[in-house]
Amino acid sequence: xxxxxxxxxxxxxxxxxxxxxxxxxxSNGSGGDPLAQLAALAAAVVPGASAxxxxxxxxxxxxxxxxxxLSKDQVAxxxxxxxxxxxxxxxxxxxxxSACKLGAAFDTASGAVLEANLPMSLIAPEITLTxxxxxxxxxxxxxxxxxxxxxxxxxxFNGKTLAALFAKIDDYLARFxx
Numbered sequence: 001x002x003x004x005x006x007x008x009x010x011x012x013x014x015x016x017x018x019x020x021x022x023x024x025x026x027s028n029g030s031g032g033d034p035l036a037q038l039a040a041l042a043a044a045v046v047p048g049a050s051a052x053x054x055x056x057x058x059x060x061x062x063x064x065x066x067x068x069x070l071s072k073d074q075v076a077x078x079x080x081x082x083x084x085x086x087x088x089x090x091x092x093x094x095x096x097x098s099a100c101k102l103g104a105a106f107d108t109a110s111g112a113v114l115e116a117n118l119p120m121s122l123i124a125p126e127i128t129l130t131x132x133x134x135x136x137x138x139x140x141x142x143x144x145x146x147x148x149x150x151x152x153x154x155x156x157f158n159g160k161t162l163a164a165l166f167a168k169i170d171d172y173l174a175r176f177x178x
Contacts, residue, residue, distance in 0.1 A: 011138070012084055012085070012111070012135050013085050013088075014107050014112075015088065015105045015106065015107050015112035015114065015133070016105065016107075018085060018088040018089055018092060018112075019092055019102070019105060021089065022088075022089045022092040022093055022096075023093075023096070073146055073147065073148045073158070074146070074147050074148075074158035074159055074162060075144065075145070075146045075147075076144070076145055076147075076162040076163075076166065077142060077143070077144040077145075078142070078143050078166060078169075079136065079140060079141075079142045080140060080141050080142070080143070080173065081139060081140050082139070082140065082141060082173055082176075083138070083139055083140075083141065084111065084133065084134075084135040084141040086141075086173065086176055087133065087141040087143060087169075087173070088112065088133050088141070089172070089176075090169045090172035090173045090176065091114070091131060091133060091143055091169055092114075093168075093172050094165055094168035094169045094171075094172060095114070095116050095129075095131075095165075097168050098118060098164065098165060098168065099118070099119060100116040100117060100118050100119075100129065101116060101117045101119065102114060102115075102116045103115045103116060103117060108132075110134045110135060111132065111133040111134040111135045111141070111142075112132075112133045113130065113131065113132050113133075114129075114130070114131040114133070115128065115129070115130050115131075116128075116129045116131070117129070118161060126149060127147050127148065127149040127158065127161050128147070128148045128149065129145055129146070129147055129161070129165070130145070130146040130148075131143065131144070131145050131146075132144040132145075143166075143169065145162055145165060145166070147159075147161050147162050
């Protein structure tokens with residue numbers, strides 16, 4: 001992308017600048033060691049089962065759901081009448097507040113793409129979030145989030161995660177406006 005472009009693209013800050021201006025994301029802000037969580041879950045659910053047995057079982061379930069295309073992704077999109085940089089900051093802060101680990105962030109022709117992981121807990125598997133930020137006009141932006149976790153989404157973790165993340169984005173945008 002040439003810096004000679006005009007309009008919103010030429011004025012749009014890079015996602016790296018937005019992340020820096022939002023404060024650092026702690027890469028260790030997860031819910032703890034996944035193997036330790038599996039050990040606790042194994043002891044609570046199946047007496048005598050080890051963390052390794054539970055991990056193998058989870059991997060087998062993931063492989064079966066991928067083989068038979070049973071895994072469910074969920075996508076949600078919202079448009080905001082707020083500048084791209086402000087929506088980007090609110091999104092970064094919402095990820096941080098959700099204890100997400102940012103794995104990748106890069107600029108695109110229309111905005112940026114982020115990939116983050118919501119850490120595994122005793123009741124939810126690790127969920128991978130792919131967030132597309134789009135600069136629509138100088139005063140509006142779009143956030144599109146895809147949530148995916150291994151296996152079946154029988155307890156609707158993806159939808160609940162998306163709803164909670166958008167609620168946090170909305171909350172930060174409201175705080176910025178006041």
